[in-house]
Each structure stands twice: as C-alpha cells, then as structure tokens.
Amino acid sequence: MSLDNFFNPKSIAIIGASQKKGKVGYELLKSMIKAGFEGEIFPVNPKSGTIEGLKAYPDIASIGQVPDLVIIIVPAAFVSSVLEQCVQVGAKAAVVITAGFKEIGKEGKKLEEKIAKIAKQGKLRFIGPNCLGLIVTENKLNASFGGDLPKCGGTGYISQSGALLAAILDMANAIGIGFSKLVSIGNKADIDELDVIRALGEDEGTKVIAGYLESITDGNAFVREAEIISNKKPILLIKSGGTSAGAKAASSHTGSLAGGETAYEAVFERAGIIRCNSIKQQFNYAQAFANQPLPAGSSVAVITNAGGPGIMAADAIERQGLTFAKLTEETIEKLSKVLPPAANILNPIDVLGDALADRYEQAIEVVLDDPNVDTILILLTPQAMTDSVGTAEAIARIASANNKKPIVACFMGASKVEGGVQILREAKIPQYDSPESAVETIKVMSDYIRWRSRPKRVVKLFPVNRRKVEKIIEKHIRNEQREVGETEAKEILEAYGFATPKGSVATTAEQAANIAQQIGFPVVMKIWSPDIIHKSDVGGVKVGLKNQKEVMDAFDLMMYRIPMKKPDAHILGVLVQQMCGGGKEVILGMNRDPRFGPLMMFGMGGTMVEVLKDVSFYLAPLTASEARQMLINTKTYKMLKGVRGEEGVDIDAIAEGLQRLSQLVTEFPQIQELDINPYVVGPGGTVPIAVDARMSVEKI
C-alpha cells in the first residue's frame, strides 16, 4: 500500500477547524498555514465563516471537491459520522487526531471498532485515532499540533507515542536534526507501523527510518518485510515495554530462558533493525546514517588535538570490538611531513594542542587516502589556539569532496566550540558530544554494513516423515495431552532425521540381556514406570553395564529393590539403552513466541543450561549460516571446537540438528515448546544423539 495521499496531498480538509486559540482545531490549522503548505486547505466547521483568512465549510460535502487528505479533530462521539461523510464524498485518506478511543477502555474500544469498520467498508485508509498528526517537511505539510515544521532531512520518523513525538521534534530542532516525514500512528486502528515503515522504505526523501514503538501488530509480516526494507535503508527503533513480558509458565528450559526481550532481540537481529535505547542515541545514529556514506569495514582512524580524548576514543574502539586502523607506511610518511615533529603520527593521530585548522585539514586528507582506514573520527578540544570554526570548515570542505568514507566529529565543549558545531551541522557532518557516542555510532554503522552483506538466506529442506509426526501430534491434541512423552517425542525426532539412543524396554532379565547384546555394550538401564520421575533417586538408573551378566544382575536388582521403595509404582519393565558417552552435551530447543513464532535456542546442555545461561536464540526457519552463527554466539562454541588440545566435535552436525528442528517446528505450528537435552555430539563423522527430549503441543 502506498501512502501517497498522506505524503503528497494536494488538498487537505480539516474537519473540526476552530476559531478559538488554544483549541487543537485552531492550533493545527495555524500550524498548516504557518508551515506554508502549498496545496489547498479547506477548514470545515459547522459555523462556517472564515478561519485565519480561509473560507470555512459547514461540512465536507459542501467543499465541492474531494480533498486528498482529511484531518479529523472533532470530539470522539462525532468521528464515526464524520468518517461516514468522508466515505460518501469519496475521500480516500484521513488522519484521526481525536482521542477517547481504545486508550480509555471498553466504550472507547467499541467506538474504535466502529470507525475502523466504516473506513474499511468505505475503502478509506486512516491514521490514528489518538495521534498527534502528520508532518511532511518536503511539502511544507504540518498537520500536527507538535510544534513548528522541523528542518528537512533524511530521517523518516514514526511514533506510537504522541507526547514523545512532541519532545522529539523539540529536541531535533535544537540540534538541527532534519526529517523527511513524521507520523504519529496513535492507536493504529487502521494504518499500522508496518504500513508506515513500508511507505518510508519506498520514499526517496527518507534515507533512514527511525521510530518509537510499544507494540507490533503483525509479528510475522513485520519480520518478513522489515528485513527487505533494512536491505535498502537502516531502520532505527526504540522498542519499549519489552521487559514486562507476558508470564506464560514454561515447562522447557528453552521456554524458561526465552524472556520477553529475547523474541524482540531475535526479530531485530533477523530483520537487521538497529535497536536504540534512547532518543539521544537514535539521533546519534540517524544523523550518521542519513548524511554519511556507509563504511567499508570496521577500522577507525582518530585525529585529535589532545591526548586524553584520543585515549578515550581508543578505549571505546577496543570495547566496541572495532579495529584501530593500522596506517600504511605511505600515510605515516606523509603525516610526518605535514605534522610537527612532536605530533603523534600513529593512530590516534595527535595534531597537538596548538593545531590550527590547516594541520587538521592536512592530516584528514592524508588519512582519508589510506586504504586501511574505513572511518575517520575527528576529535577537538577547545584549547588556547584552537580554531573550531576554521577546523569545521576544513572538515566540511573535505567531506563535500569525498563521498566514500564516513567522517564523524566530536568537538568537545559547549560555547567554545559552538561556531564549529554549527558549521558541521550545516555540512551534515555528524557531531557527537563525547568520543564514546561517536564510536558507538561507528560501531552500529559497521554492524549494519556487515548485516547487509550477509549471505542470501536459503533454508534447506530435509526429506522427513511428516505423516508420522502428524499422527502423533493429532493423537495428543485429540486426547488433550499437552506434554508428549519421551518415547513419542523421540519418534517425532527420528521422523525428522535425528538419531536417538537405541534400545527398548525389557520385561525379563534374559530379554534385557538380549537387547543389550543387539545394541552393543556398554549400555544404560533405566527403570520404566510412568510413576517414577526421578529414576536415580530410587536406584533406577545404572550406567556402563559391560556384559550380559551385569545387565541381568542389574535387571533383577531393580525389580527386587524398587517395588520396596515405591510400592505403588506401576513398573512396566527396564529400558535398556545405548550409552552415549564421550561426546559433549548441548541443548537444542524451541519456544514459540505468540507474536513472532518459533524461537530456536542453542546452548550448553545438561542441567547447567539454566545456571550458565550460555544460550543463543534465533527465529526459525534457520539457514545453515544462521544455525552456525547461533553456535558461534555462545561461549560453548569454543569448547565444542576443542579446548587445550582436546579434539573438537562435529560443529556442522549440530548446525544441521538445529536446521532440522527448525523445519519440524515450522511445519508443525502445534509444537509449543521443545528441548533436546542433552544432544550428545562427538568428533566429526560421528552421529549426534538426542538422548532426552521434551515437547509440548497445542491445538491451533
């Protein structure tokens, strides 16, 4: 859907325009006029007359033409009839500013549903209700009561909080941040965040999309489309309200480790969205993305006129995992010619406290040519000789001739560097108030470019026995059994290509010995009873049984002793199972997020998983490289690769396990939670074994 009627209207009706100062209907009209909107404006007010020199109409029908966009500011009770009138005249787009809907409770929710229905039937799209309005700087359109029309710029903004948008506009004006469009989406009764993000994605004037969101309407569509948009331009989001997640009782390790934030983190990672923690941080990132080229890599050169800030920047570069650019011999030689002998010509390049603009200029030009440098950070502190204006002018000159490498600045101080900062802003050089925030921004740019150059997502489909899984799941749902027992859980896994320990249940000692003989020694024996959960507590687990005699002894001892300890337990026999020793234990898991679907987990296995929390999450379906990345994102990975000379395990086999599991939970949305723990993996070539599994299903 295009939002052309919203972003590029030629005529606008303002229903509820008022003659009274202080009223929203007056302030909004005033904002429109003051901003200099070049299309037609039709105030609509039952009293007619003129408002601020414009002829007012008693209703939309009286205008005599269909306005491209209608702004509605009438009281909540009248919104539905106004919308009906809009539909009647054939209007296609509206912004409902009026509050008093879903946000006030049940009555308001009904009203909101009613207006949404009217609009839908009448094929009218609308923003709101309960929003601050819409601003399109290019068209001098300010249909909001958020303040003056902001500067034009490359950032498109979307906000779910009107009040916050007002503060954002005010802050942006103060530091000279410019916008292409600003949309206050309010209650999202029709147009939602994704509609706006999609439109901003297609909008030429928008170089970077930024926003504040509290909720996401359609999780799956959001992930799918945001990923495509992120490939074209960065999306910077503040997502609040994440920590107070719905507390659904989880029965798996994966479920209990996947908090409310986990899903959003996985979504943002998958879709390449850059998460911001504050408006300040968002502005920091936006000004760089909107105005500078993307860096080719992660190496940074720092040019400073003082040691202290240079060290602070160097610390931040190391902390953020960026690379401190190693200057070429040629650069070092050139620098030694243009800088005084006392200057530090290694990175960070210290042009010294008495540097004027020329010394900065020469240093920047030399460093810009260095193939080892991806981004240049220029630090300046106001010292006795410092020429902040001249230096800013020099930077602006160089930046306007260069559009290959990002240049960012940090002029530290306030009134003493004000002139310089002003020039930097006009020249669209990002300016930061601390080396740390400059470096943080460089880090985010370098991460984004890496995300964009990730391999194409290809999800491999394994040949599986889908029918078998279907049957088991259907049976559970029919019987209203949420938890799938170990045997059937393993059957499901086997159907998707997992190996499980060989073995079966014996009812006599001789049978146990035969089973063991077939499996091969050593074996594990486990008492088999639906009534005994903690098997080891009753002596119901024996490991490392090496021959038939030991198996038979163990069988008879269990059968003799356990009924004495658990007289009421219904004992079905003893499970004789292949012993999976020697490998490493990991966990593969899935927890289904109500908004975003299956969230895959990988981590160190065993009972330690919830203690160490060394796990990583990713949205299903997984590609091979995503599955591998999930492993790399844990500390366990190093262990799996082999520590201190120890042989490593088959990493690819684990990644394949994750992909198979991802296929299973994608094909069966009934599966709510799933753990394979431990998943025992050995060296390359061996087959990993799903020793224990836990699974729950639900009707969908």
Add this chain to the structure above:
Amino acid sequence: MSLDNFFNPKSIAIIGASQKKGKVGYELLKSMIKAGFEGEIFPVNPKSGTIEGLKAYPDIASIGQVPDLVIIIVPAAFVSSVLEQCVQVGAKAAVVITAGFKEIGKEGKKLEEKIAKIAKQGKLRFIGPNCLGLIVTENKLNASFGGDLPKCGGTGYISQSGALLAAILDMANAIGIGFSKLVSIGNKADIDELDVIRALGEDEGTKVIAGYLESITDGNAFVREAEIISNKKPILLIKSGGTSAGAKAASSHTGSLAGGETAYEAVFERAGIIRCNSIKQQFNYAQAFANQPLPAGSSVAVITNAGGPGIMAADAIERQGLTFAKLTEETIEKLSKVLPPAANILNPIDVLGDALADRYEQAIEVVLDDPNVDTILILLTPQAMTDSVGTAEAIARIASANNKKPIVACFMGASKVEGGVQILREAKIPQYDSPESAVETIKVMSDYIRWRSRPKRVVKLFPVNRRKVEKIIEKHIRNEQREVGETEAKEILEAYGFATPKGSVATTAEQAANIAQQIGFPVVMKIWSPDIIHKSDVGGVKVGLKNQKEVMDAFDLMMYRIPMKKPDAHILGVLVQQMCGGGKEVILGMNRDPRFGPLMMFGMGGTMVEVLKDVSFYLAPLTASEARQMLINTKTYKMLKGVRGEEGVDIDAIAEGLQRLSQLVTEFPQIQELDINPYVVGPGGTVPIAVDARMSVEKI
C-alpha cells in the same frame, strides 16, 4: 598533606606574567583579575612595569613578602632556576603550568626530575608541570587558562588531561554545573592524584569528587585511602587507557583471565569508586550526588504526563535492577482524590497530557510521603497544555522543603522546556535529557549507599606454617626456578591449611598396593616422570582402581608398556593418589597486578574456565564476606548451591579457601601467579581438596 596553600591562598605570585595578549602569561593573569580574586596578586616579569594595572616585580625576591602560592609560566628551561628562587624566599606552594617536561621524552624527563628534586629539598610542594592550572570558585581564584571562572558548586574536579579540563569547563558552564575546586595535575612530578583526592575529601565545599585519570601513581596507597574517602563522599572517576594493558605472558588461568581492566575494576569496587564512561555520564552522576540526599534504598516512583516516557523509565528501572516502588494503599487512595479519573494512579503515575503544575505538585507531595518510595523521578513532555516553568517551580518548592528523598527530573525536549530546566538547575534538581540517564543515575546512587553500608572489613588470619613456605620459595628463588612443581606447590598449600589428595610414589607393585590400602579405595594412579607431561597420552593415568589386585595390575602394566612408548623417559615410579570424585570442580587463583598487588580469582574449574570465563576477581586481602561475594558474583554459584534438587556444596569451605589463599599471597609477595584447579568441593562438612596446583615465584 593539606593543600591549604593551594585552595586558600591570600597572595599569589605569577611568574612569567606577560603584557602580550594571547600569551599564557597574559591570559592567566587576566583570568585571575576577571574572576575577582580577593587576595593580593603579584605579577613577576623581568621587565617590571605594570600589567593590567598591577605593579609587576622583576623577580619573586623583590615582592618583599612570601606569596602563599606561586604560579609558574616561564619557559621550561627557566623553571628550575625560578623554583630555586621560590625556595630561597621560603615559598611553600607552586603550580608549574609550563609544558616541555616528561611528555616530550628523555630530555624533558631529566628536567622534570631536576625540578622535583629542587622542590623536595626546599620543602616546596607543586602541582604540574604541564598542566592547565588551578581553580577555586569559593575564593574567586582562577589561576588557569581554561576559561571563565565556573559557577560555585559541590563538585571538586581533578584532571590528568589539561585539554579535557578545558572542554569540561566549557560543557559545565553550558549546563550550569558548579564546581568547588578544579585541579589540572599535569605530569604529577610532585603532587599526585591521591594528594588532590585526599584534600578534596577533607574539603567542606566539596560534596562529590570527580576526575579524569590516565594512571595511578601509588596503587596500594590509592586503594587504601580512596576507600576511606569514599565512605565520606562519592568519588566519580573516568579512567582511560585501561584496555591496552601491558601484555605480560601469563602461565596460569588466572593470569590469562586477568586483563588490564580487571585490576582497575577490582580496585574501584573495593574502594567504592564509581566509574564513569564519559564526561556526560560523570556530570549526570555528579549533579545528583552534589545536590540531592542519598536514597534509603532502590525503589523508584515515576510521575509522568505521558505514557511513552513512563514505559521507557519502567524498562530502564527493570534493566538496571532497581525496584519499581509498590505504592501503599494510602498513597493510592490519596492519588485517586487529587488526580482525574482517567489518570493512572499506579506506578508509573500518569498525571495525563493536560496536567498543569498543580496536578504534578499534588502527586509529588503524596508520593513523597509514601514509605515505600526511595527516589522520585519526574518526567515531563511538552504537550499543548504543559506548563514546564510552573511545574519546575512546584518541584523546586517541594524539594526545598524536603531533604530526605532524592528527586530527579527529566524534562524531555529543548526550547519548549528550557524555562523549566533553568529553574530546576537553579533549584539544584538534577535534570536529565532522557529517562534512561535519570534511571542510570538513581542506580548509581543506590549502589553507592549499599556500598557504604557494607560490613566493616575484618580480615581473618589463619594459623599457618609460614616457615615451611619460606623455605620452598627461598630455594626456588636461589635456583632461579620460576615455576614451583606440583609436589612443592601442594606442600605450600598444605602449610596454609589446604587438603591435597593423599598419596605417594610407589616403585613396586606391592608398595603401590600398600599405599592404596592406607589411602582407602578407590585410588588414581599416575605415571611419575619428569619427562612425561601428557600422562594420559601414554596410558599413564588409571582412575577408579577399587582393590589391591587392580592396583598391582595397573602398576605392572604401566611399567611394562610406557617404557616401550617412551624409551627415553626417566620413570621414577607411579603416584598412587586418593580419588576425589563426586564433588564439584572450581578454581581458586591469584594473579599479582604490578600496581595493585594480588588479585584473587574464583570461578568454575576444569579446562572450561578459560572458555566460559565465569570468574570473579577481588583484591587481596579478602574478608569472609568479600570471599563469599566473589562466589555469588559468578553463575557457578547457583550450581554450587545445588541445581534442580541436587545437593549443594559447602560454600563456606570455598570462601575459606579463598581467604587462606589470600593470606598466603599477601604474606608471600614473591608468589606471582597461582591456580588451584580443580579445587574439588563436596557437601557441607566434607573437606575440599586441592587436586592440582600451579604456582610461580619471583625474587622481589
């Protein structure tokens, strides 16, 4: 040492005062006069005459009285003779602004040593050289060239970077931060950071000490004294240059895990110092500490006029581990009376977008009385009706009548809230530009108050066999052996009360069986040869030997097989050792930091320690509660307490082990590195065993 001559001089000589504008000697004198210093100022310049209306003297002797403080701005080559003259007239205090000393290399270093010697012999104390000067706002003393005299305030500042101090002054002026004293310490040839911090600690006008440091001169004294000062007032430090640590090759796990930052983190934790990552963050913290009472606890109430920022604050509170205040029934009832029905009267309290100052005022007063609230955070976004000035005045009124609970504000926006922000600043209400930074500051205050109320440090001394350790260490140092072998390392540990596995080396199968019999079964057997490092590779380790027969068989098999695999190895016998199974493996370690001494480590043991990095560090000597805290700071702790019904291990026994180790390394500074790994611990009442140990010693 008091810095009274520096902080409270009645007369100041400026040697190197100049008539030429733009020269430091002129600018500094001008700053002095402009600031309105009320004592006497004696410009000293060989050309005499008058400078800026003040009589100039040809040299310090001609003044005819001894100035309390001398500011020296002459070129580097003349500083030593000027200092000699100062000493001759009996001056006691100087600030050497002049640069061109240690920072320019070898020649400068010599010159610096020379002036330090002159001063020391003449009992003259001095700040610098290579510094920006000294500012004392209370005395209108601005002996710097950093700019105008800043506002008076509760923050005492110390900076190792002159250039940064200039930027800091400029930023502080812009946002109205006030200072008591500012000291640029330059090269610290005499007075160092600790002298200044100590003086600021005793200074009544200083409520909070803040600083930027690149190095610490005397690590041990710093830790000792900073801890005492932190008990009186908070110390906020930016410490840069930490990440590029001296890369000393480490042979222990502890050594390789203790990076350059680790020691500083341990020092700051021990001394209660609050570490800041940027000047902005430091100012954020300083304004709260300088102007607000400390909170009694960690619970926060939020009052807002918009939902979005309220959620952002709530997220930040949860993320920072603070408590969201649960308002009392009484508070809720009172709020329901003063606020409109649509307002949210639960925390965060939403006074609604149309709130004027009175609604804020009433809400704040009610919440301030709530015993469940420790800190109040007031958020304001500029909406149509918002009265930022009136609200700020109301907050100021309430805060001036209340001095029990901290109140902090976040008025979001810029020009629209400027008037309110100005009033907040004058009323000394900390104002933040985002909910996140406000909450971060509350967190730091609440951590500080918890640090201050920590139990008194009492280091327990265990009875040990010091003489035995002395002998072993002396022998190693005499023989220039850095690494202490396993046997002697264990003897050292035994001397300090550690249990090591029982066992000894057997040379015949019968002897092995006898040893095993004495130890008790099962036992472990290890081939004993200085030439075989990887014992298991040659079949040189057997575990779980259950009777004399198995021991004898194992002995003979090793003696038969290993010489075939390693014909050149000199085999001394087989070590028969107690088997320490069943417990959990942890690591206790120590790495000696060149500046701060022994750094203790605790973590999960085994080969996994360097992979999982689940370790914690603390400075020795340890108290019982510090040792316990080291355990709690790791994830391993939860495992030790017992996971999923499993029995926990003896936590106190591990803590005691750390304390004993701490005593050992404190009493023997020759010990450079030490690992006990694994340290096997069982349930309460069992004795933990130091299974393997690694130690290195050096002559000191």
